[in-house]
Amino acid sequence: MVRIDYIAIDGSKFKAVNAKDRNFTQSKLDDRLKRIDEHITEYLLMLDTEDKEEGDPRQFSPKEIEEKVKGLRERKELYESYQQEMEKTGKKQLSLTDRESKLMKVADGGFNVCYNVQTAVDAGSHLVADFVVTDHPADSGLLETVATGVKEAFSLPIIETVADKGYPDKTDMMNCLEAGIIPHVYYRSRGGRKEAICQGRYRRKGSRRAG
Numbered sequence: 001m002v003r004i005d006y007i008a009i010d011g012s013k014f015k016a017v018n019a020k021d022r023n024f025t026q027s028k029l030d031d032r033l034k035r036i037d038e039h040i041t042e043y044l045l046m047l048d049t050e051d052k053e054e055g056d057p058r059q060f061s062p063k064e065i066e067e068k069v070k071g072l073r074e075r076k077e078l079y080e081s082y083q084q085e086m087e088k089t090g091k092k093q094l095s096l097t098d099r100e101s102k103l104m105k106v107a108d109g110g111f112n113v114c115y116n117v118q119t120a121v122d123a124g125s126h127l128v129a130d131f132v133v134t135d136h137p138a139d140s141g142l143l144e145t146v147a148t149g150v151k152e153a154f155s156l157p158i159i160e161t162v163a164d165k166g167y168p169d170k171t172d173m174m175n176c177l178e179a180g181i182i183p184h185v186y187y188r189s190r191g192g193r194k195e196a197i198c199q200g201r202y203r204r205k206g207s208r209r210a211g
Contacts, residue, residue, distance in 0.1 A: 006123040006160045009146050009167070011139040013114040016101030023103050023113045024094045026086065029079050036076045043069050104137040118146045123162070129154070139166040143183055144175040151181060160184065 043065045060068070086094050095101045095113060104114045116139070118132045130150045136142055143163055151159045160182040167185045176183045 004122045004125075004127075004129050004150065004154050005156060005158070007120045007129055007147065007150055007162075008123055009118060009120050009143060009161055009163045011116050011118050011142070011166070013104055013106050013112070014117050016095070016098040016113045016115055018095045018098035018101050018113040020103065020111070020113055022096040023101075024079075024082055024086075024096075025092065025103070026083070029083050029086075033076060033079055036072050036079070040069055040072050040076075043072075100135050102135045102137055116142075118142055120146050120150045120161070139163070141167075141169045141172045143167050143169070143172050143185065144179060144181060147176060147181045147183075148179055151179070156180075158182065 043060075046060065046065055047062060082094055086092070093102045098113070101113050101115055103111055104116060106112050106114065116134045116136050118134060118139070120129045120131065121127065122129050130146065130153055132142075132146050132149060134142060134145075143161065147159060147161045150156075158180050161176075162184040163186075165186050167183075173183055173185065
């Protein structure tokens, strides 16, 4: 029988079924709306220009310009509806295809629309004890949530967990201790030396989180 009382937690980014072009932030929408307004202004100036050079391949007919302006205004209305949805829901991002996914920094240093999957592995057997699919771009602040899932699933009064330097969060550490979870988390200090925080000396045996 596997005894799961010491676990390692880590996060992995899994690409969502959502292209980056179909993910929007407030700044991205602001930028696109600004460019649309600029294009509309340019096309309207073309309509007002009476002296056009004949044979200019860049010249559009009044009907073509009106169609382009109409298309831009329709797109502007669409982007404004995205802004209204974000304001209504309080979300900082909007993904159109995979609605719960978010733009996140990935291992190669770039960005992609992903889910952050937190996996808890038993330190002794290396078996997966639990996993949680999240839309959090970073691992920080997720330790207590994942460890609590394992603790409750295996009816453990106390559990210890270890995680890398991506997890330090003072509030999360305190929540762990109050829930009977002993966290061992590392961070890189300003001098470049790794130091451990919230080790065994902070144990609160048998403690539980209220509520």
